[in-house]
Amino acid sequence: MTGTELTKQDRNPEKMFVSTDGYTGPVLADITCPEGMVHVTVDPAATVARVQVRSGAQKGPAAEAAKNTRIHQTAERLTIVVPPVPAQQLNNRGGVFVGGNSYSTIQINGVVFNNYSGQGASGVGSTGVEVLVTLPAGSGIKYVSENGSIYTYGILAALKAEATNGSVKAETVGRLEAEAYNGSVKVGTVTEWIDAEASNGSVKVDNYAGSEARIRAGNGSVAMTVAPSATGRIVAKSGNGSIKLYGVRGRSDLDVQASAGNGTVKKF
Numbered sequence: 252m253t254g255t256e257l258t259k260q261d262r263n264p265e266k267m268f269v270s271t272d273g274y275t276g277p278v279l280a281d282i283t284c285p286e287g288m289v290h291v292t293v294d295p296a297a298t299v300a301r302v303q304v305r306s307g308a309q310k311g312p313a314a315e316a317a318k319n320t321r322i323h324q325t326a327e328r329l330t331i332v333v334p335p336v337p338a339q340q341l342n343n344r345g346g347v348f349v350g351g352n353s354y355s356t357i358q359i360n361g362v363v364f365n366n367y368s369g370q371g372a373s374g375v376g377s378t379g380v381e382v383l384v385t386l387p388a389g390s391g392i393k394y395v396s397e398n399g400s401i402y403t404y405g406i407l408a409a410l411k412a413e414a415t416n417g418s419v420k421a422e423t424v425g426r427l428e429a430e431a432y433n434g435s436v437k438v439g440t441v442t443e444w445i446d447a448e449a450s451n452g453s454v455k456v457d458n459y460a461g462s463e464a465r466i467r468a469g470n471g472s473v474a475m476t477v478a479p480s481a482t483g484r485i486v487a488k489s490g491n492g493s494i495k496l497y498g499v500r501g502r503s504d505l506d507v508q509a510s511a512g513n514g515t516v517k518k519f
Contacts, residue, residue: 265305268322270329275299277389277408278329285335286398287316287380293405295388300329303383312336316380333380335397394419400434418452435471453492459485468492472514481505489514 275298282289306317313336321332379399386392391409394401400417403410409426412419418434421427425443429436435452438445444463447454453471456464460478464485467473473487477498484506487494493514499507500518509516 265303266317266320266322267304268302270299270324272324272326274324274326275387276327277387277391278324278327279391279393280329280331280384280386281393282331282382282384282401283395284331284333284380284382284399285396287313287333287336287382287396288399289382289384289394289396289401291384291386291392291401291403291407293386293388293390293403293407295405297385297387300324300387300390301385302329302331304331304333305381305383306379307381313379320380320382329386331382331384333382336380419447436466477502477505484508487516493517495519 278300280291280300302322304317304320306313308314316334316336319334321330323330388406389408391407392403392412394410394412396413396417397415398417400414401412401419403421403424405422407421407424410421410424411428412430414431414434416433417431418436419429419431420437421439423440423442424438427438427441427445427447429447431452432450433452434449436447436449436454438456440458441456441461444461445456445459446465448467449471450469451471452468454466454468454473456466456475458478459475460480462483464475466475466486467488469490470492471489472492473489473494475487475496477485477496479498482504485496485499485508487496487509489511491513492511494509494511494516496507496509496517497519499505507518509518
């Protein structure tokens with residue numbers, strides 16, 4: 252059995268969830284958030300998943316979407332479905348919101364949310380929907396959004412993300428499949444493989460240590476730093492933008508293929 256509870260903090264509606272079915276350990280978080288911002292933290296100390304859905308608006312479509320979000324968990328699968336918010340009600344900020352309000356201590360099904368505010372250091376300041384998720388180590392994410400972005404913190408086993416008008420940004424991930432139509436893809440560290448595309452935006456990987464990489468930007472740049480431990484094939488393409496690959500020069504253990512339609516290719 253699972254438990255959910257709707258609370259009101261700082262006069263803004265929110266929904267909080269923690270599993271009570273007895274399952275502990277890694278989960279696959281299946282997140283659908285058509286409009287809004289999603290922040291996921293992988294906490295090695297966590298044994299169960301926690302979810303907080305909130306809106307900076309006290310009332311209106313975004314507030315209703317936060318309240319009417321469906322959250323349930325069956326064994327290792329956690330499903331979060333946020334209802335769509337009418338486009339005319341969305342704020343015009345786009346991109347990723349980092350931060351959270353200060354909340355009083357809340358206890359739900361024996362789990363304490365103590366001043367829970369996710370990552371960051373600023374207030375909500377948005378009339379849209381925010382989804383804050385904490386997952387145990389070893390967890391993965393499947394994410395779909397039309398007008399929103401996702402930020403992940405900590406070490407994810409895998410991330411599959413699709414954003415129509417928004418960005419995908421991950422701190423550390425084993426396997427990454429990401430597509431951003433009007434937005435960027437940015438990753439700190441990839442440890443296994445990456446398949447990422449930004450139609451109108453850039454793709455950047457700060458530390459690639461995997462065995463296979465396919466990165467593409469239609470109208471934007473590609474930049475990737477390859478670690479000494481990386482192996483295998485690297486394919487980088489850009490339609491209109493530059494490609495910069497660091498750590499690949501003189502590497503006979505790598506199969507590097509890079510091409511730019513209207514831009515330069517540089518290998519360092």
